[in-house]
Amino acid sequence: MKAEESxxxxxxxxxxxxxxxxxxxxxxxxxxxVLPIYDSIFKQNRLRHILVRxxxxxxxxxxxxxxxTGKVGVVLVTSxxxxxNAVTGLTDALMDSIPIVCLTGQxxxxxxxxxxxxxxxxxxxxxxxxxxxYLVKDVGDLARVLHEAFYVARTGRPGPVVIDLxxxxxxxxxxxxxxxxxVQHKSYRPQVKPELKRIExxxxxxxxxxxxxxxxxxxxxxxxxxxxxxLQQFARMTGFPITNTLxxxxxxxxxxxxxxxxxxxxxxxxxxxxxxxxxxxxxxxARFDDRITGRIAAFSPGSKKIHIDIDPSSINKNVRxxxxxxxxxxxxxxxxxxxxxxxxxxxDQKALKAWWAQIDTWRGRDCLAYKQVxxxxxxxxxxxxxxxxxxxxxxxxxxxxxxxQMWAAQFLKFEEPNRWLTSGGxxxxxxxxxxxxxxxxxxxxALVIDVAGEASxxxxxxxxxxxxxxxxxxxxxxxxxxxxxxxxxxxxxxHGGRYSxxxxxxxxxxxxxxxxxxxxxxxxxxxxxxxxxxxxMIATPKPVIADILVDKNENCFPMIPSGAAHxxxxxxxxxxxxxxxxxxxxxxx
Numbered sequence: 001m002k003a004e005e006s007x008x009x010x011x012x013x014x015x016x017x018x019x020x021x022x023x024x025x026x027x028x029x030x031x032x033x034v035l036p037i038y039d040s041i042f043k044q045n046r047l048r049h050i051l052v053r054x055x056x057x058x059x060x061x062x063x064x065x066x067x068x069t070g071k072v073g074v075v076l077v078t079s080x081x082x083x084x085n086a087v088t089g090l091t092d093a094l095m096d097s098i099p100i101v102c103l104t105g106q107x108x109x110x111x112x113x114x115x116x117x118x119x120x121x122x123x124x125x126x127x128x129x130x131x132x133x134y135l136v137k138d139v140g141d142l143a144r145v146l147h148e149a150f151y152v153a154r155t156g157r158p159g160p161v162v163i164d165l166x167x168x169x170x171x172x173x174x175x176x177x178x179x180x181x182x183v184q185h186k187s188y189r190p191q192v193k194p195e196l197k198r199i200e201x202x203x204x205x206x207x208x209x210x211x212x213x214x215x216x217x218x219x220x221x222x223x224x225x226x227x228x229x230x231l232q233q234f235a236r237m238t239g240f241p242i243t244n245t246l247x248x249x250x251x252x253x254x255x256x257x258x259x260x261x262x263x264x265x266x267x268x269x270x271x272x273x274x275x276x277x278x279x280x281x282x283x284x285x286a287r288f289d290d291r292i293t294g295r296i297a298a299f300s301p302g303s304k305k306i307h308i309d310i311d312p313s314s315i316n317k318n319v320r321x322x323x324x325x326x327x328x329x330x331x332x333x334x335x336x337x338x339x340x341x342x343x344x345x346x347x348d349q350k351a352l353k354a355w356w357a358q359i360d361t362w363r364g365r366d367c368l369a370y371k372q373v374x375x376x377x378x379x380x381x382x383x384x385x386x387x388x389x390x391x392x393x394x395x396x397x398x399x400x401x402x403x404x405q406m407w408a409a410q411f412l413k414f415e416e417p418n419r420w421l422t423s424g425g426x427x428x429x430x431x432x433x434x435x436x437x438x439x440x441x442x443x444x445x446a447l448v449i450d451v452a453g454e455a456s457x458x459x460x461x462x463x464x465x466x467x468x469x470x471x472x473x474x475x476x477x478x479x480x481x482x483x484x485x486x487x488x489x490x491x492x493x494x495h496g497g498r499y500s501x502x503x504x505x506x507x508x509x510x511x512x513x514x515x516x517x518x519x520x521x522x523x524x525x526x527x528x529x530x531x532x533x534x535x536x537m538i539a540t541p542k543p544v545i546a547d548i549l550v551d552k553n554e555n556c557f558p559m560i561p562s563g564a565a566h567x568x569x570x571x572x573x574x575x576x577x578x579x580x581x582x583x584x585x586x587x588x589x
């Protein structure tokens with residue numbers, strides 16, 4: 001229902017415009033410059049506000065809401081430190097293509113530039129870490145800017161948009177006229193439909209491949225559920241192996257026989273060697289991130305490359321490709337399938353069978369194998385048991401950043417998109433818990449679990465208060481090894497075992513900490529206790545911290561060291577390096 005036309009304050013106008021954008025939830029923290037907006041929120045019942053305890057957490061919560069629903073997440077923070085505290089979340093959203101509209105308070109227009117109380121150059125500060133930003137100086141522009149910001153945030157490659165709002169603009173009077181049609185930016189028109197000629201070229205290249213691989217990323221998920229279904233259809237039509245990036249997990253069912261696991265620095269042996277040895281690389285909605293490519297000069301050296309992306313600036317930025325296709329993933333896959341069916345190209349089934357035989361040989365290496373001996377819990381085992389108990393549930397998993405994040409990506413299997421929420425591009429410690437809060441707000445009946453490390457969870461631990469206030473039954477599953485685990489691993493492998501400032505001394509008692517916030521605290525010291533703790537965690541209708549004490553010295557493998565190529569993987573402490581692979585994709589003995 002559209003808001004009624006009326007003369008109102010800028011703040012009331014803003015709230016009405018958000019309602020017209022179908023906004024249901026705003027994550028925020030009040031302050032002097034935005035009190036007019038909070039007063040407007042108080043006077044209505046359509047828009048729900050969630051009070052976080054830190055502005056960084058507000059953006060991460062909005063990211064969790066957006067990533068789990070496909071909607072735009074909305075953030076409201078005050079001027080000065082409110083806006084600067086949001087910068088980490090905004091940068092995280094930019095890197096991972098999450099649609100966010102962030103409303104920031106600002107001092108009155110006549111004080112801008114005077115170093116007024118809680119003044120900051122918000123548009124200047126956020127320009128490099130947003131898709132677009134606005135400073136509104138006239139209340140007459142406010143409604144247009146708000147609607148435009150939602151269009152920019154959700155259209156094309158999604159991303160965060162900041163609207164900086166001087167207090168006098170929020171208090172000024174103006175008539176609000178609901179838009180009669182969806183508002184668009186006057187010059188921003190992303191290309192969503194691909195050129196037919198390029199689709200036809202792609203079909204020819206794909207049909208000629210003898211060792212193909214599909215490399216799919218977060219762009220498939222951002223394109224919507226239809227894109228994931230089309231990806232599955234195309235993969236099954238061709239019979240090609242398919243791999244996901246960290247951000248793309250769930251875009252293709254993990255249980256499918258054509259799925260060869262996650263790609264990249266901690267990806268599977270078979271995925272990385274298939275990428276290295278393929279003769280055709282079909283990139284669908286990924287950006288050739290350095291954690292995926294390894295050393296660029298040695299990346300997929302013998303392959304022709306097709307890159308499908310809605311963002312033209314992502315194409316040929318990191319890796320030169322043979323065929324760029326600009327367009328929305330769902331539209332591109334639709335056209336690709338249509339042309340493929342019309343032409344019915346003949347694949348080289350003999351070559352494809354030999355390629356699958358090679359991939360199955362690599363799979364036989366079982367690169368994720370580990371040894372669970374005795375009572376000390378291996379982190380991999382903890383996640384395998386967690387997956388055992390949640391695999392039949394529609395669960396949403398968030399993570400913090402570090403070893404636990406990579407183990408979660410390796411051992412938790414995702415069959416659908418939008419169930420895996422993690423910080424990929426920026427690698428933000430402290431992301432997972434507030435993102436879980438956002439996902440729980442969006443899906444109040446769902447099981448939402450933040451897989452955390454004891455170091456990362458302390459970054460935004462204050463959000464336990466938010467979970468308690470709104471009775472959100474978010475679960476925090478801590479793999480507690482008393483180290484900044486990934487830092488320690490790199491120090492062990494690359495810095496001579498000099499563990500400089502990576503040991504977490506003076507950790508809190510997480511059980512008692514949970515209880516202090518009115519949550520439930522649980523702990524598992526041994527394998528015998530683990531299943532019971534997981535079951536109790538899931539069954540408890542309140543926020544829970546499950547403190548799982550795991551092996552302090554376990555490292556996350558496979559691992560491509562920084563600057564190495566895909567065929568230079570470390571597989572574990574005993575098998576230090578994989579055998580090199582030729583450009584033809586066969587193991588060299």
